[in-house]
Amino acid sequence: FNPFNPNETFISSFKDGLLEFNEFEPTILYDQNNSGLESLVLPNNPDFVGIRISASEFDANGLLWLMNSRVDRALKSYNPSTGSWQGYSFSDLIENPLSDEVGFFDMEIDRNGTKWIGSYSNGLIAYNENIPNEPLRNMNAADQNIQPFTRFTALAIDDRNQLWIGTTFGLRVLFNTTGFYSDPTPSLSQIIILEDGIPKELLEGQIITDIKVDGSNNKWIGTVDSGIFYFSSDGQNTIYHFTTESSPLPSNTINDISIDSNNGIVYIATTRGLLAFNAGGSEPQESLEEAFVYPNPVRPEYDLLGSNNLNDINKGIKVSGLTENVNIKITDVEGNLVAEAQSRINFRSSSNNYNFAIDGGTAIWNGKNMVNQVVASGVYLILISDIDSFETKVLKVMIVR
Missing domain, CATH: 2.60.40.3110 (Outer membrane usher protein)
Incomplete structure (x- = not known):
């Protein structure tokens, strides 16, 4: 959804590009012929068309950023106001886009304009076009003492501009996103909690599917087989843990989480249906006029x-x-x-x-x-x-x- 135009919606696809809706009516399908999107190229099948669009996010200036998998210019930006497209090469990181990176899971944009991208094969990727010398960086699982072959599956920027990261082996946090480009050895941190007086890593070994931050800066975290967790802003307190055994949740496999910022209702998509939960709270307002x-x-x-x-x-x-x-x-x-x-x-x-x-x-x-x-x-x-x-x-x- 375009936050600057509530009537405008974009839907990405695995093969056919990007579909734009206006007032809930499909208006244009962007593909390799009418946009900056690109199809992957199969050497043995030059006629094959596969425009793989995955993660996408609007920035504070109204630009839509999206990932175009298995092509050299993997990061694209689109300005809905002008209709202009721009592509950004990842070749310094991904030498062969067809074989070195299968795809991208998620994208978040922080207050500094840095695009954080969770990838299948290349760890956590950061791109900021305003950094002159090294706009593209990444952090591999091996560099962060995380299990090999870890996928970075879910990302969320919280109210403190901290990046919460879900992986196939648990949870990590990048606390200093602002200093990321100036730090020669940036590191991801675990959240350590006390359980019966014993220090323990929060969500250790869990496969995390989605992370959302609510108006209270608390975190909703979905998993592949353990239901959904609701943590305090620092992760130290578990406010709720919903499973099929403890709630009406239809499945413990969470596909997606969405929060209505106006009323605090949390929508939870599972493999067996959708559930809405009234968690309370709401996004803070700019003034007290409507209190x-x-x-x-x-x-x-x-x-x-x-x-x-x-x-x-x-x-x-x-x-x-x-x-x-x-x-x-x-x-x-x-x-x-x-x-x-x-x-x-x-x-x-x-x-x-x-x-x-x-x-x-x-x-x-x-x-x-x-x-x-x-x-x-x-x-x-x-x-x-x-x-x-x-x-x-x-x-x-x-x-x-």
Whole structure:
């Protein structure tokens, strides 16, 4: 989907090129005859046509970047506004594109404009056309003490511009994407957690199929046979682990994950069907102008929560439309502090949430005060302050017990 034109969609194919849709109607098929796309060339069959388009991503300037497998200029860019194409050679890395690289799994573009590409045979590839001397680099599995023949299958850039990498042998993170080109020996890191007091590598040996980052900077990670995991932003806490045994998930093989940033609904594609899960949270907004509280009023029959488990998004009082870094105070009409939370400190997966937590653009309150008692009937003020811009907003919510 084109983020700058919601009516425009591009669908890539394994053999026939790139199909453009406008307002859900197919309008043009880009191939080797009408675009910068190329077909692979089989020496014994010159008439063969195979335009293999795999990973694709829009950048911040509205350019569509995509991988054109098994050709010399494997990276392509397309400007939908001008109709212009550009190709970028990978010959310094992939000498024979027909035999040295079967294809590419995923692509992510970071804040610096670097295109990160997960490949089948050449590890993690980075390309930045703005780096004058060495725009193309890669990191092989062997260089990173990862099992031989590891495929780099899934990539995700998080809110800290860190690259989360799924492979056929587990999870890795490139923490310093900004310094990648200036570092002669960049390295990928494991996430080490404590399990029953014993250090352990997170998702060790798992075949990872997809990674998505939500509005809270938490990570959804799909696997080939262990279902789907939902981790805190640093990977230290497992918020959810869904399998066919513990949830309505139709299969433990996850093909794809997509998140609706407006409402936090996670769509999970498996080999046996699609599942939607309301995880809560949302993408932060640019301003507090549209911030609102719901339900309002809170009627007696509504279940606030009754506990400190803020992960049940179907309960509790929600404040949505928040910016990225806010402090929220809830007071009664006399000005007594009832609850308080701050972005990046009081999130749902943290032990610091204490009755009130913020996940991205949404906060959830279980209706309890600072001494852990459910508040009485009345009107409560929600005082929101953006810590970075100093923008403020005041909301009111009525609770009827």
